[in-house]
Amino acid sequence: MHKRPRNGSTTAQITATLREEIIAGILPPKAPLRQQALAARFQASRMPVRESLQILAREGLVTWPTGRSARVAPLDPAELREISEMRMIAESLALRLSVPAMSDHDLAHARSLHAAAREADSRQFAALNSAFHQAILAPCNRPRLLAHIEELGKLSQRYLMVAVNDLGYAPRSHDEHSRILAACKARDADQACRLLERHITAASTALLAHLTPLAD
Amino acid sequence: MHKRPRNGSTTAQITATLREEIIAGILPPKAPLRQQALAARFQASRMPVRESLQILAREGLVTWPTGRSARVAPLDPAELREISEMRMIAESLALRLSVPAMSDHDLAHARSLHAAAREADSRQFAALNSAFHQAILAPCNRPRLLAHIEELGKLSQRYLMVAVNDLGYAPRSHDEHSRILAACKARDADQACRLLERHITAASTALLAHLTPLAD
DNA sequence: GTAACCGTAATTGTATCCAATACTCCGAAC
DNA sequence: GTTCGGAGTATTGGATACAATTACGGTTAC
Structure with missing residues (x-):
């Protein structure tokens, strides 16, 4: 009982x-x-x-x-903006610390996730997207920062679901991931961070534009 | 009962x-x-x-x-380093958004807290220190970011208590606050962020140096 | 249509009980 | 003397029942 x-x-x-x-x-x-x-x-x-x-x-x-x-919690454009700003600085810091620490194994793992995302349907896409971000950031060895990023990722995932389904954002995201991965391989942390920041900004603005007309 | x-x-x-x-x-x-x-x-x-x-x-x-x-939770130097890194980026972002939005009233409030800190004993110092940071950051209008910063502040406060008592860090901190406040008044966000980042880094490294010999 | 009212339902908090696990301490073996 | 293991206790995770307060919804009166 x-x-x-x-x-x-x-x-x-x-x-x-x-x-x-x-x-x-x-x-x-x-x-x-x-x-x-x-x-x-x-x-x-x-x-x-x-x-x-x-x-x-x-x-x-x-x-x-x-x-x-x-x-x-309701969906709020202002919140999406704020979350994206926070993700940008947090992921940028993590990536800057991660790039010099990435092993070949880490790179291979990121590459395989990236390859898998190309053929994923929209239901799997969100999970693979998250996993890729985690993979390139994890080597930074900052447990609290990574936990923070993961929480932010879950929050933005709610908004992202809309974009993948309604906007077909997956190909563009995949392309941006390719370039970030290349910068990591070249050990160019500055470039990788720049690309990552643009990646997050771009997704955020596209989402905001799509979301704003949806009033609660 | x-x-x-x-x-x-x-x-x-x-x-x-x-x-x-x-x-x-x-x-x-x-x-x-x-x-x-x-x-x-x-x-x-x-x-x-x-x-x-x-x-x-x-x-x-x-x-x-x-x-x-x-x-x-135990005190861990690695955690202090991580928290300081996170505070640095989070407070820097908040300040960058806050400076252009600060009203004269906000500035006056920060100034009064800053003045009060000069004559505070070490027990009040921590609270006034926090309050000053909150005051210059609050105008950014990012509730989630501010909450995040407040949490980080509480975490680092544990470590800070040691420094104020053992190292007499208060005068140096007060001096750095002065310069940050001046940059805010001049509406120089870049300079203010630079000073704030240095302020956090300096406190962190001083604390780390003092804390490392203390093994758990 | 709006405002007051009342009954229902939901939440917060208490008290108590149960099962499973973690901890402690003490004796035995090495 | 040190380490290993087991009995007994303490503590946790969870269930259940109950009390009290408060929000919510519908009805009624104006």
Whole structure:
């Protein structure tokens, strides 16, 4: 009955599932997230549900005004701009530290992810896109910075889903990734950072232009 | 008995208190934070205590391996370096956006905080130092970026306490603040960012040099 | 149409219980 | 003396039930 065999972490599972569904848009912006309902859905008690909601609220995927229901955070162009600015500086710093530290193995890994993205459908594209960024940044050896970048990536992924589907942005992104990878191979950190910053800016402005007419 | 009159948020109070005590060093690094003990101390149940611990864990002030007791996060020179790097880029971005947006009122506020810091003792110094940074950055109008900077500030404050007390760093910091403020008044964002970056780097390297011999 | 009101429902917090895991301490083997 | 292992305790993760407060929605009165 109440004999959950201490799997790993109930909270972690609930958090991961909700996060995916929010990012994928299955749970639309402003959808209410009621504790009882979620507890029933995941066959858990309210405690792990509340912890999940708190985590997601701190990540920014959920708004949780005290006393009211938690809700999926709304999509806000101003927020996308801010997130993109933050990604730009954070990824640029990470890449600058990463390029001199990249091993041949790291480069090969990035290359293979990049190759896989060429033939991916739009559902896989987001994941491969993230993975590529992670791959070229990870050698910087800054766990906190990388965690920060990953969170920002998840936030922007919500907006990105729209672009890939509606704008067919994948080919352009793939092309920009090629050039960044080449700069990494040439160990040209400055050039790589410049390209990465432009890559993020370009995606952001394209998205903003596409998103602004969508009023909430 | 169990009639807590819905003050506001029990969790928020517990979190704030613990955070202060961790930053101030009252709770030393690696000190265990047991749920029962904290619940008894704050006359609350374990639920708000757990939520507080989770918040602090996500902020980085507490480590909480699943299944074991939460502990005050250890002081780690590598982490200080990383946090300083992140503060540098984040505050630089914020300042660059803030300088053109600063009103005379904003400048006056920063000036008054700066003046107050001159005559502050070392206990007040940390708070005024934070407040000054917040004051010159807030006009950038980027809530998420500012929240990120505030978190980083709290993390570095733990390390800073050592420096102010042991190194007498306050006068130097005050001098650097003067020059940053002057650049803001002159609306020279580039110069202000350069000075701010140097300010953070200088504090970081001084702290690192002082901290490295202190092995855990 | 708007404002006040009331009943329902949702949230916050408490108390208590259970199972599984982590920790501690002490004795035995080397 | 040091290390290894096991029993017993402490602590955590989670469930459940309950109390109290507060938001929400619909109805009614004006």
